[in-house]
Amino acid sequence: MPEVDAATTGVGDAMSGWLKGLLQTLQEFTEQSARAFRNIVARPFYWGDTFLQMNLIGVGSLPIVVLTGFFTGAVMALQLSATLSTYGQIGRTGQLVSLSLVRELGPVLTSLMVAGRNAAGMASELGSMVVTEQIDAMRALGTDPSKKLVTPRLLATVSMMFFLTVISDFCGMLGGFVYSTVVIGLDPTQYWYSAIQILGMDDVVQGLIKPLVFGLIVALVGCYYGMNARGGTQGVGRATTQSVVAASVLIIVSDFVVSRLLMGFGG
């Protein structure tokens, strides 16, 4: 009997311990994120650090975003045209490629790529600074690390994610175009015409709000795991992995939430 009791309490304790940990993480995350936001209007503003990050995130991610965008568009054209042809609707390939890219695949795939590169980069860079006491040193020297390190990364990621997504959307349409015209032999003008003409205002709005939300997630999650890294080099490795996992899951989940909300508004 006492063993059963002990086992039940053990599980109960573990559960409540886990829940407490989760709540505490959420609270810390919210506080630290709020601080990073407040610093946007606080002085000094670190223009230099912000541009440096923009360059790192924007230019640095460009090759993978162009490549994944292009081949995603191409593979969509390949798959969709096969299905559409059975209904005799192969001419609509451009429409479907462009719709799914602009609404979903462009923002989500771009953000996942940037999460893999930059959330990991931020977590490991800031994490190393934490475990080597550089963050403490910065505070000791009178500089707020949230202001100098987190806020520039936040602004840089959000703005660059927007442009990267637009580029990714375009490259995807180009990939679909190349496949549709070269392999399927569709009429080039018709591809572009239908691809552009099908896009409504709501599609474009949805497609451009999402990267802003995902950019926030990548930067805040990456910085949070970095700034809270503990336990030496191992801790930095752990923080890096966790940041990519958390950012990716949050991107997918929030994609659903944002889509649902925006479609709700659209009627």
Next chain:
Amino acid sequence: MAGDMAPQTQAAPAATAAEEPVLVFDRVSLSFGPQRVLDEISFQLRRGDTKILLGEAGAGKSVLLKLALGLLRPSSGRVLVLGQEVGTLSEDALFEMRRKIGIAFQESALFDSLSVRDNVGFRMLEEGSESDDAIEATVRKVLSFVELEAAIEKMPVELSGGMQHRVSIARALATQPEIMLYDSPTGGLDPVTATTIVELIMKLRDQNKVTSLLVTHRLQDGFLLATHVWEDGHLAPAPPEATHTSFLLLRDRKIFFDGSAHDLQHHPDPYVRSFLD
């Protein structure tokens, strides 16, 4: 001002400004969650005093220094730096206060993406209130004080451990702090390099009257500081009063010993004896 919080009786009839405590720990406790790390720690440093902080690994020496800087806030008790209570200051007020209190961290904690010049000038560059020329002059001055002016263009990774410690001390000195905190500045260094750093600390104590709190694992460093002064560019033996240097030993979250080098060396307690050997 600071007089009313000094609990002990003053021997001198008139307490001049020089005798007011510049750093006070008043029944300071610190816990991380359920784990208590420091328990009711009280001591104080007067201007020009040096306190050597001893204790086993994990005794709480580093967190004690971080409390003095306001990098951590006490769970209970008060930390006073130059008369200001650190625990109640806003983060912005703390940033300002830290001009007066410098720290050299255990692992140097130099910014590895910045050159030695930008590390040492960090605070001034951040504040942006001085001209580039003035900053350059100050950086060169403090670097020559630690005898590393030649390394100004280098990156931290290009420096040896001892040089990194010296740059880290120079960085803390750039704003001429009244209080210096050193966290194991001689840890992991060969004896010769360690001695140059101890001499540096002594120079600051005796020439600049900097109040210091020094964590060290090397007892000989502490005794060197307690028995010598820096005079005319070299070490000279000196009576204990002249060095203003005393010891503090942490054990089991509390202060186990607080007193002079002589008392420490002649302490009957087996724990202290084992620590000395």
